[in-house]
Amino acid sequence: xxxxxxxTGISGQDGAYLAKYLLELGYKVFGAVRRxxxxxxxxxxxxxxxxxxxxxxxxxxLSELTNITRVIKSIQPDxxxxxxxxxxxxxxxxxxxxxxxxxAVAVLRILETIREYSAETRFYQASxxxxxxxxxxxxxxxxxxxPRSPYGVSKLFGHWITKNYRESYDLKxxxxxxxxxxxxxxxxxxxxxKISLSLSxxxxxxxxxxxxxxxxxxxxxxxxxxxxxxxxxxTTSEKISDYVLASGETHSIREFASIAAEFLGMDLxxxxxxxxxxxINKKTNKCVISVxxxxxxxxxxxxxxxxxxxxxxxxGWKRTVDFKSLVEMMASSDYDAVKKDNIV
Numbered sequence: 591x592x593x594x595x596x597x598t599g600i601s602g603q604d605g606a607y608l609a610k611y612l613l614e615l616g617y618k619v620f621g622a623v624r625r626x627x628x629x630x631x632x633x634x635x636x637x638x639x640x641x642x643x644x645x646x647x648x649x650x651x652l653s654e655l656t657n658i659t660r661v662i663k664s665i666q667p668d669x670x671x672x673x674x675x676x677x678x679x680x681x682x683x684x685x686x687x688x689x690x691x692x693x694a695v696a697v698l699r700i701l702e703t704i705r706e707y708s709a710e711t712r713f714y715q716a717s718x719x720x721x722x723x724x725x726x727x728x729x730x731x732x733x734x735x736x737p738r739s740p741y742g743v744s745k746l747f748g749h750w751i752t753k754n755y756r757e758s759y760d761l762k763x764x765x766x767x768x769x770x771x772x773x774x775x776x777x778x779x780x781x782x783x784k785i786s787l788s789l790s791x792x793x794x795x796x797x798x799x800x801x802x803x804x805x806x807x808x809x810x811x812x813x814x815x816x817x818x819x820x821x822x823x824x825t826t827s828e829k830i831s832d833y834v835l836a837s838g839e840t841h842s843i844r845e846f847a848s849i850a851a852e853f854l855g856m857d858l859x860x861x862x863x864x865x866x867x868x869x870i871n872k873k874t875n876k877c878v879i880s881v882x883x884x885x886x887x888x889x890x891x892x893x894x895x896x897x898x899x900x901x902x903x904x905x906g907w908k909r910t911v912d913f914k915s916l917v918e919m920m921a922s923s924d925y926d927a928v929k930k931d932n933i934v
Contacts, residue, residue, distance in 0.1 A: 592616055592617060592618045593616070593617050593618070593668040594618045594665060594666070594668050594669075595667055595668060595671065596662070596670045597609055597612075597621055597622060597671045598652065598670075598674030598675075599622075599672075599673030599677075600622060600623055600636075600645065600647070600673075601623060602635070602673060602677065602777065603773055603775050603776050604673045604771075604814055604821075605621065605671075606638070607639070607773065607815050608821060608822070609641055609645050610640075611822065612822065613641055613644050615822075618646070619645050619646065620645075620646050620648050621636075621647045622648055622650030622661070623648070623650060624650070625651075634934045635775045638774075638775055638934050639775075648665075649661075652674055652675070652696035652699070653692065653696065655699045658700055658703050659707065662700075662703045663703075666708055666711070667708070669712045669713075669825055669826070670711055670712070670713050670714070671821060672715050674696075675692045675693040676689040676692050676693055676744075677777075678777070678779050678780070679741045681741075681779075682739050682740035682741035682742075683739065683740060683887075686740040689740050689744050690740065693745055694745075694747035694751075695747075697747070697748035701751065701752065701755045701761065704761060705759050705761060710762070711762070713761065713764070714763075714764060715748055715752040715766070716766060716768065716821075717749040717765040717768070717832070718742070718745045718768060719769040719770065719836070719896060720737060720738075720739060720742040721737050721742050721745055721749060721767065722735060722736065722737075723739075723742055724736040724738055727840070727893055728895045728896065729894065729895065730896070730897040730899070731767070731833065731834055738891050739887065739888075739889060749765045752832075753765065753832065764825060764827075764831060764832055766820065766824055766832070766833055767833065767896075768817055768820075768834075768835045769810040769836035769837070769894060770811045770894070771813060773815065774920050775934050776920070781843055781846075782917075782920065783924075784802070785800065785802070785843075785850055786923075787928070788800040789847070789850050789851055789854055789878070789921065790921065790924040792856075793856065794929065796928065798878075799877060799878060799879065799880055800878060800879050800880070801879075801881070801882035801885065802843065802847070802881060803843075803881070803882065803884075803886045804885075804886060804892075805842065805844040805847075805881065806842055807843050807892060808840045808842045808894065809841065809843075809894050810837050810839060810840050810894050810895050810896045811837060811846070811916060812836065812837040812909050813910070813911035816908075817835050820905065821835075823901075823905040824901070824905060827904070829904070833898075833901040833904070833907075834896050834897060834898050835907065836895070836897065837896070837909055837912075837913065838896065839913060840893060840895040841913055844860065844869075847869060847879060848860075849913075849917040849921075850917050850920070850921040851871070853918045853921045854925060855873075856871045857872040857873050858870070858878070859872050864881070866881070868881075
């Protein structure tokens with residue numbers, strides 16, 4: 591009999607890639623969605639990966655315990671991957687209460703249900719490198735946490751309550767502390783996708799300028815398709831533990847934009863400093879990137895750099911897509927999407 595997995599956040603990048611991978615492994619995949627989000631919001635990413643007819647969508651409200659309980663008792667899944675929630679750091683300052691309920695308390699609702707009604711179910715919690723915040727890199731499983739946003743704080747509760755339930759009730763529950771991971775189906779609100787999509791429009795004469803925030807912020811970026819395999823490895827491992835997944839490299843937003851621009855045929859030169867910095871396409875002598883302070887965070891995380899040695903050694907996990915290839919993959923996909931007016 592096929593294993594059964596529930597994925598919350600099936601409408602997002604990670605949910606779609608994980609569903610595809612689990613289907614390839616022979617799983618029966620249930621995509622947990624809010625009733626109000628069943629159609630247009632979900633299908634594009636599943637369609638992009640060619641799996642929209644293979645995932646069974648189920649109504650699942652992270653804010654409603656009775657619904658969570660009913661679904662888990664009914665399906666008795668082998669695994670639950672909690673990838674749902676409010677995932678945009680910037681929005682967490684505007685919606686701190688919603689962010690906390692969906693990213694923190696909802697994790698406890700799922701864990702309590704597993705403890706009471708489905709104790710053999712394995713549980714994966716999507717933690718985040720944003721929990722490290724102001725802590726100096728490199729960051730690993732033993733690094734202290736110092737989150738710098740309501741998002742990071744909410745995810746830290748989810749991380750610790752997962753560990754607590756594993757140790758208190760012997761649940762097969764783990765957290766993956768994933769550093770930034772991107773793809774052609776990353777949400778358009780994320781800076782990497784904003785860059786690849788907007789520069790593709792600039793390259794085709796459909797947009798003049800991109801406005802960004804802190805160009806010097808440095809992140810550890812990898813490919814989402816690699817990272818979902820790590821999620822599965824740690825969730826199904828005989829020894830349940832928490833793991834960092836990261837590339838071990840750090841690159842600035844400025845560098846990401848430069849590589850994307852070059853791939854799209856631009857010769858980008860940077861002029862000025864701070865809010866006056868601009869990216870000039872030397873081929874046209876036009877400004878294509880400018881800085882807008884409204885995109886600055888109230889409390890910035892300047893540098894994130896992960897150490898995935900534990901996952902590499904214990905699980906055999908490794909990434910297959912390097913940084914330059916990732917940027918070019920996204921720029922290529924978005925250029926074609928803009929040209930065909932078919933943007934995911």
